[in-house]
Amino acid sequence: xxxxxxxxxxxxxxxxxxxxxxxxxxxxxxxxxxxxxxxxxxxxxxxxxxxxxxxxxxxxxxxxxxxxxxxxxxxxxxxxxxxxxxxxxxxxxxxxxxxxxxxxxxxxxxxxxxxxxxxxxxxxxxxxxxxxxxxxxxxxxxxxxxxxxxxxxxxxxxxxxxxxxxxxxxxxxxxxxxxxxxxxxxxxxxxxxxxxxxxxxxxxxxxxxxxxxxxxxxxxxxxxxxxxxxxxxxxxxxxxxxxxxxxxxxxxxxxxxxxxxxxxxxxxxxxxxxxxxxxxxxxxxxxxxxxxxxxxxxxxxxxxxxxxxxxxxxxxxxxxxxxxxxxxxxxxxxxxxxxxxxxxxxxxxxxxxxxxxxxxxxxxxxxxxxxxxxxxxxxxxxxxxxxxxxxxxxxxxxxxxxxxxxxx
Numbered sequence: 152x153x154x155x156x157x158x159x160x161x162x163x164x165x166x167x168x169x170x171x172x173x174x175x176x177x178x179x180x181x182x183x184x185x186x187x188x189x190x191x192x193x194x195x196x197x198x199x200x201x202x203x204x205x206x207x208x209x210x211x212x213x214x215x216x217x218x219x220x221x222x223x224x225x226x227x228x229x230x231x232x233x234x235x236x237x238x239x240x241x242x243x244x245x246x247x248x249x250x251x252x253x254x255x256x257x258x259x260x261x262x263x264x265x266x267x268x269x270x271x272x273x274x275x276x277x278x279x280x281x282x283x284x285x286x287x288x289x290x291x292x293x294x295x296x297x298x299x300x301x302x303x304x305x306x307x308x309x310x311x312x313x314x315x316x317x318x319x320x321x322x323x324x325x326x327x328x329x330x331x332x333x334x335x336x337x338x339x340x341x342x343x344x345x346x347x348x349x350x351x352x353x354x355x356x357x358x359x360x361x362x363x364x365x366x367x368x369x370x371x372x373x374x375x376x377x378x379x380x381x382x383x384x385x386x387x388x389x390x391x392x393x394x395x396x397x398x399x400x401x402x403x404x405x406x407x408x409x410x411x412x413x414x415x416x417x418x419x420x421x422x423x424x425x426x427x428x429x430x431x432x433x434x435x436x437x438x439x440x441x442x443x444x445x446x447x448x449x450x451x452x453x454x455x456x457x458x459x460x461x462x463x464x465x466x467x468x469x470x471x472x473x474x475x476x477x478x479x480x481x482x483x484x485x486x487x488x489x490x491x492x493x494x495x496x497x498x499x500x501x502x503x504x505x506x507x508x509x510x511x512x513x514x515x516x517x518x519x520x521x522x523x524x525x526x527x528x529x530x531x532x533x534x535x536x537x538x539x540x541x542x543x544x545x546x547x548x549x550x551x552x553x554x555x556x557x558x559x
Contacts, residue, residue, distance in 0.1 A: 173245030214314025
């Protein structure tokens with residue numbers, strides 16, 4: 152059975168080859184290149200087949216393209232072909248010689264010969280490879296992924312979930328490291344309260360980051376699964392109780408609460424628990440946001456929606472006050488009470504969080520990100536990013552790139 156139709160393969164090949172000069176190849180789940188001819192000895196080498204199969208598994212695990220070494224100095228990237236929850240196979244973006252490798256390809260030739268390839272064929276193959284930088288490889292991998300799911304009818308539900316899980320675990324790991332460095336071991340009660348405020352105004356990205364900080368604290372407080380479950384249940388109880396106090400109509404949340412508590416108790420690992428809590432957070436947020444709450448929160452919702460639509464522009468308290476029909480002082484108090492920050496601090500947080508997202512998911516230049524998010528210039532953006540995250544945008548992007556895995 153064909154994994155992709157000929158029409159889709161043709162459209163994909165035309166777009167990708169026209170831009171990068173490489174021909175994508177469809178893979179079966181075991182790493183076999185389906186278009187590999189009988190006389191293509193390098194393509195058919197068992198060691199390369201295993202390397203492609205392993206890269207495909209890693210790509211599914213992370214929910215994104217996976218860049219790896221096929222042989223010393225030779226790199227490839229694999230895109231999983233997933234429809235819903237089913238793994239159909241993969242797409243190889245081709246092979247290139249790594250620019251940073253710095254040798255004449257002798258190591259790659261020797262590796263291929265030791266794997267069963269004739270030396271003259273190995274030499275010819277290695278010499279035919281284009282020389283690419285790591286940056287170009289990452290760009291091609293990202294472009295191929297987007298193109299695959301643009302021109303095909305596949306719906307990568309499994310990949311979307313795995314990518315969200317991976318991002319969540321990465322953010323939790325960063326939060327754990329930050330807490331270790333600051334020697335902070337207290338349980339963050341204030342962050343639980345801030346989490347509720349963000350849920351009330353529908354700030355999903357902000358709420359998720361606070362949730363991950365709380366999960367990091369739970370893990371540091373005690374890594375035992377049973378104790379983490381207990382703290383998670385306590386936190387859920389606080390969120391539901393506060394929501395119902397805001398608006399008795401939210402009593403329906405009790406039924407959802409019981410369902411999520413059951414899933415928390417059934418979770419078998421910290422990673423699974425984190426995923427359950429993330430979905431519970433989204434579910435509660437939707438219910439709270441749809442049903443509405445008290446008058447003050449209604450006004451706050453208007454304020455936060457307006458900020459979320461305009462935070463990348465030059466925004467003042469007077470602008471917000473005119474939009475929602477309140478005094479600038481009343482607006483300032485509501486923002487501070489809801490977020491724990493001044494308007495300027497809250498906007499900076501939104502901008503830096505968006506910058507993190509763009510650094511993680513796009514290849515945009517730093518100057519373009521700074522301009523798009525409303526920073527005065529690239530230097531000021533870098534300064535603000537470092538103050539909030541403890542690192543530069545370049546270092547942050549480098550850390551979030553999927554690690555390259557040796558194919559040997």
